Amino acid sequence: MKLKGIHHIAIICSDYENSKNFYTKILKFSIINETFREQRNSYKLDLKVGDNAQIELFSFPSPPSRINSPEACGLRHLAFEVENVTEYVAYLDSKGIRVEPVRIDELTGKRFTFFKDPDDLPLEIYEQ
Structure with a gap:
């Protein structure tokens, strides 16, 4: 048994429309599916990256900021x-x-x- 590759990478954005525009209009990733999850007041946008990978772009109300340290663990x-x-x-x-x-x-x-x-x-x- 082995891992076959990366299926998706999940990203939480602070401004859904701005990030959706960036990833679809500028980076030109195509939309697989877009879902509004009413109980979470949140969007989930599935984007096709290349032949085999996806980005899941999430919006959440008031997500906390990430600590900005490029050499931090993670x-x-x-x-x-x-x-x-x-x-x-x-x-x-x-x-x-x-x-x-x-x-x-x-x-x-x-x-x-x-x-x-x-x-x-x-x-x-x-x-x-």
Whole structure:
């Protein structure tokens, strides 16, 4: 028995419409399903990422803030594979998304960089 891959990553956002726009209009993830859960006053948006993964985007009334420490124990960032980092950086720039300088992974020689979602969650693009 073995794990077959990542099924989904769950993200809680502070502004549902803003985050929905970011993930669907800017990052261009397609919507699988959108559900409003009345008893929780909460949305759950399932987004298709690549061929086999999903993001579950949740909204909750007044979620607590995350402690901002990139080296704290826990999930550090979410990385997406792209064909060309330079082209994707130009695309993000055209949408007003601030992107860090491109770096080279010293272990693989691949190019990568970071940007943030509307709630300052760190996202990475990593070249194939």
